[in-house]
Each structure stands twice: as structure tokens, then as C-alpha cells.
Amino acid sequence: MTARAIMQAPDMQRALTRIAHEILESNRGAQSLVLLGIPTRGVTLAHRLAAILESIVPGTSVPVGSLDVTMYRDDLYQQPTRSTAPTEVPVSIDDVTVVLVDDVLFSGRTVRAALDALTDLGRPKIVRLAVLADRGHRELPIRADFVGKNLPSAHGERINVRLVEHDGEDGVEIEEVVSA
Amino acid sequence: MKHLLSTRDVSRDQAIQLLDIAEDMSTVNEREVKKLPALRGKTVVNLFFEDSTRTRISFEAAEKRLSADVINFAAKGSSVSKGESLKDTTQTLAAMGIDAVVIRHGASGAPQVLAQSGWIDAPVINAGDGTHEHPTQALLDAFTMRKRLHGAASRGKGLDGVKVTIVGDILHSRVARSNVWLLQTLGAQVQLVAPPTLLPHAVDTWPVSVSYDLDEALAQSKPDVVMMLRIQQERMHDAFFPNEREYSNMWGLTQERFFSLPAKTMVMHPGPMNRGLEISSVAADSPQSTVLEQVANGVSVRMAALYMVLTGEREVTHD
Numbered sequence: 001m002t003a004r005a006i007m008q009a010p011d012m013q014r015a016l017t018r019i020a021h022e023i024l025e026s027n028r029g030a031q032s033l034v035l036l037g038i039p040t041r042g043v044t045l046a047h048r049l050a051a052i053l054e055s056i057v058p059g060t061s062v063p064v065g066s067l068d069v070t071m072y073r074d075d076l077y078q079q080p081t082r083s084t085a086p087t088e089v090p091v092s093i094d095d096v097t098v099v100l101v102d103d104v105l106f107s108g109r110t111v112r113a114a115l116d117a118l119t120d121l122g123r124p125k126i127v128r129l130a131v132l133a134d135r136g137h138r139e140l141p142i143r144a145d146f147v148g149k150n151l152p153s154a155h156g157e158r159i160n161v162r163l164v165e166h167d168g169e170d171g172v173e174i175e176e177v178v179s180a
Numbered sequence: 181m182k183h184l185l186s187t188r189d190v191s192r193d194q195a196i197q198l199l200d201i202a203e204d205m206s207t208v209n210e211r212e213v214k215k216l217p218a219l220r221g222k223t224v225v226n227l228f229f230e231d232s233t234r235t236r237i238s239f240e241a242a243e244k245r246l247s248a249d250v251i252n253f254a255a256k257g258s259s260v261s262k263g264e265s266l267k268d269t270t271q272t273l274a275a276m277g278i279d280a281v282v283i284r285h286g287a288s289g290a291p292q293v294l295a296q297s298g299w300i301d302a303p304v305i306n307a308g309d310g311t312h313e314h315p316t317q318a319l320l321d322a323f324t325m326r327k328r329l330h331g332a333a334s335r336g337k338g339l340d341g342v343k344v345t346i347v348g349d350i351l352h353s354r355v356a357r358s359n360v361w362l363l364q365t366l367g368a369q370v371q372l373v374a375p376p377t378l379l380p381h382a383v384d385t386w387p388v389s390v391s392y393d394l395d396e397a398l399a400q401s402k403p404d405v406v407m408m409l410r411i412q413q414e415r416m417h418d419a420f421f422p423n424e425r426e427y428s429n430m431w432g433l434t435q436e437r438f439f440s441l442p443a444k445t446m447v448m449h450p451g452p453m454n455r456g457l458e459i460s461s462v463a464a465d466s467p468q469s470t471v472l473e474q475v476a477n478g479v480s481v482r483m484a485a486l487y488m489v490l491t492g493e494r495e496v497t498h499d
Contacts, residue, residue: 068204070218071216071217071218071246071487072216072217072218076218076491076492077491077492077493078493079492079493080492080493081181081487081488081491081492082491083197083200083201084200084201084204084205085204086203086204086207086335087204087207088207116217120211120213120215120216121211121213
């Protein structure tokens with residue numbers, strides 16, 4: 001297995017800052033905005049994005065939550081039993097702009113599940129999707145509104161997003177997985 | 181996890197995973213839309229050969245909140261009254277395409293028989309069998325203890341070092357048996373207190389300490405949890421203690437005994453309670469009592485148990 005570094009800490013910071021600016025532009029400010037991260041790394045990225053948004057628009061507070069999609073997945077019977085993660089929605093999501101945040105966008109099935117999960121929690125005015133890396137290979141008609149880096153990849157490759165909070169360092173690498 | 185028959189078969193990792201999933205299920209139970217699609221398209225049958233209100237309703241709520249289709253089967257009024265056997269009942273259900281069976285039976289070991297018989301190829305959850313086990317009750321008790329002790333920081337934790345005193349009719353109690361194995365797996369120290377006549381003869385092989393004197397036991401061990409068991413008059417075909425007043429005086433959580441406990445001691449009871457016999461109303465209705473929390477947590481824990489046995493890649497092998 002060989003891993004190739006694609007993004008390092010400064011690239012990641014720049015990408016998140018750019019996404020934050022794009023969110024502000026599309027939302028015309030930071031009002032009525034809620035960031036919901038998809039566990040586990042999406043939640044960490046959502047917190048980082050919120051901190052950047054708050055630094056760009058001083059005096060604002062952007063609520064951040066986490067949205068676990070395990071129970072909404074369509075592959076519950078094809079994988080070993082998955083553990084769940086907490087869903088925490090700090091404010092009502094009715095009539096606000098919800099930005100879903102995840103680390104990697106791949107088949108689109110996680111996002112499909114997230115949209116179903118959101119429906120059970122309320123009725124947002126707008127739902128947007130922000131991802132750090134888009135690796136392609138969509139299986140559903142879903143696309144991201146804010147992308148840190150487009151990362152064309154082969155099916156046999158794996159994208160590893162490393163975050164200081166979980167892995168001790170920031171970076172994105174692409175890894176070729178050789179099947180036995 | 182293929183079946184949930186006994187807490188003896190549950191590993192520490194499995195138990196903690198199940199309790200963690202129950203944490204997330206409990207947040208669903210607080211939402212306006214109390215529904216998850218995880219078991220959509222699955223049919224679960226609640227096969228109750230013994231009367232039960234809270235366990236059956238709790239399982240039914242859990243199944244419905246996970247979007248499963250639910251069939252309730254009560255032996256009373258069914259062909260079981262005409263002499264139909266467990267085998268025939270189960271095979272009838274299997275022919276209808278059942279995905280899981282939740283079974284309560286008066287005979288100890290009935291769920292095991294069902295799981296190992298080959299009559300039905302579906303996961304079996306034991307909802308109480310005779311005087312043997314009641315695993316989801318023990319899991320909800322453990323969940324309740326963990327939640328009271330650690331609150332929002334419960335995830336991933338066991339019950340290491342927690343002192344639990346289980347009091348009363350151990351002999352007839354499946355709740356006590358399931359709790360003993362699970363609490364030991366999770367690292368708790370368990371003490372049993374009962375009249376000698378209400379202790380099973382093999383209790384010396386269990387991972388517990390045993391006492392016959394409740395006052396002495398409470399004073400010495402200073403437990404974090406006191407779990408009172410129901411006196412199961414329906415299973416008592418013998419004189420196990422002289423009379424109710426004496427039982428209450430010696431082994432009941434009377435008002436005086438309750439007031440002698442530290443304020444942080446949890447008082448648990450699996451219900452239904454015989455007020456004035458094993459537990460006084462003062463203890464049952466106090467803030468230290470977790471009785472209603474146990475009922476609420478039962479739904480979350482049963483959702484987690486159903487999720488654990490019904491999802492996973494086992495189905496892929498049939499493709």
C-alpha cells in the first residue's frame with residue numbers, strides 16, 4: 001500500500017477559509033445559518049468552519065451540531081453492524097440554512113441518508129453541502145455546493161483525511177488499496 | 181450478534197456498544213418524530229406465552245420506532261390453548277416470513293430451544309424465560325446506572341467499581357440472574373441479600389458476595405445502587421418466609437432503611453412493585469428511585485438490541 005499526500009495543513013486551512021467565504025457569499029452573511037457535521041470528521045470540520053466564519057464576521061455565533069446518519073443508511077444489511085454516533089442539533093433547523101459538512105464526498109449515499117435524517121428533525125429553508133474533498137464516483141444525483149478540493153480517484157484508491165483532533169496531524173492522502 | 185438469549189453470552193465490548201447505541205436511541209425518543217427507518221421492511225413477532233404489560237409494550241414501541249412491522253402473539257386465546265406446540269407455532273410464523281422473534285416464555289430455556297432448533301432461521305431475543313434470564317431488563321438497568329453516574333459522558337464507559345446490592349427473591353428472579361452476569365462483565369461488584377430460602381443452591385458459583393442481613397450488608401458495603409426485587413407470589417408454591425410483615429421488616433426497603441442510605445444511592449426496581457412489601461412508597465417515589473427512568477430507558481435499550489441482532493452482514497450470506 002502506498003500513500004500519496006494530496007493536501008497538507010496549510011492547504012486544508014486555505015480550503016476551509018475559501019469554503020467559509022463561499023458560504024457567507026451564498027447565504028448573504030452568517031445569519032440563520034446552522035452547520036451540521038456528519039460524524040466523525042465532518043463534525044470536527046464543521047466546528048473549524050464555524051470558527052472561521054465567526055472570525056470573518058466578528059460578533060456572530062454560528063451554531064454547530066452533528067447529524068448521525070447510521071440508521072438512515074441503505075447498506076445496514078451489507079456491512080457488519082455499525083455503531084451509531086450522537087445527533088446533536090443545537091437549535092431548531094426550521095426555516096434556516098443548514099450546511100451539511102463531511103470530509104469526503106464519494107457515492108453520495110451518506111448525503112442521501114443525511115437528507116432523510118434532516119427531514120425527521122425539521123424543515124430547513126435551504127440545505128447546502130460542504131465537503132473537504134470530492135473524489136467522484138457518484139451513485140446518486142447529488143453534488144456538493146462547496147468543495148475544498150476535487151480529487152479524481154480510482155475505485156481501488158482510498159482517501160484518508162487526517163485531522164489534528166483525531167489523528168494528531170492535518171492532511172489528506174490518497175492510498176492505493178491492493179486487495180488480497 | 182446473532183441472538184440475545186442471555187447476558188452470559190454478551191462480551192464487555194458488545195455490552196458497551198449496545199449501551200452506546202441505546203444512548204443515541206434515547207435522543208430519538210425525545211424528538212418530535214420518534215422514528216428511524218433502520219428496520220423498514222422487517223417483520224418482528226412478539227411471542228408472549230406469559231402475561232406481560234411493560235415488556236411487551238416496551239418492545240412494541242422499540243420495534244415501531246425502528247419502522248419494523250410488528251405482530252403481537254399472545255398464547256392466551258391462540259391455538260396454544262388448543263394444545264399447539266412451540267414448534268408448530270414457530271413454524272407457522274416462519275412460513276409467514278418473520279425476520280425476528282421476541283419471546284417470553286414461562287419455561288426456562290425456551291428461547292434457547294427456539295434459537296437452536298432450526299425451526300426458524302431468525303434472530304431470537306429473550307424477553308424473559310421462566311426463572312432463567314431477562315437480558316434486556318439487565319441491559320436497561322445497566323444503562324440507567326451508567327446514565328445516573330456519568331450523564332452525558334456515559335458513552336464508552338462500563339460500570340467498573342460500582343457497588344450494586346440486589347435484594348429479595350433471587351431464587352425466582354430472572355432479572356437478578358441477568359444482572360449478575362452483565363454487571364460482572366461491566367466491572368461492577370455485586371452483592372446479593374436475601375433470606376436463605378430465596379437463594380438458589382448454586383449461588384456459591386456466581387461471581388457475587390452473599391448476605392442474609394440487609395442492615396449489615398447496607399452498612400458494610402455502602403452500595404451505589406440498591407436493587408429491590410419483586411416478591412413473585414405467582415411463582416411461590418412453598419412457604420419461603422413466615423409472613424409479609426416479617427419479610428418487609430427483614431428485607432424490605434422500609435422508610436427507616438431508605439433514610440439510612442446516602443443521598444446518592446440509587447434505588448432500582450424492575451417493576452411491578454409490591455409497595456409496602458419489598459419497597460416502601462417513600463423509597464419508590466423518592467428522587468433516588470430510578471423506576472420510571474428504567475421504563476423509559478427500556479425502549480431505548482430494546483431499540484439497540486433489535487438493531488444489533490437485525491442488522492449486519494449476516495443477510496449477505498443468503499445472497
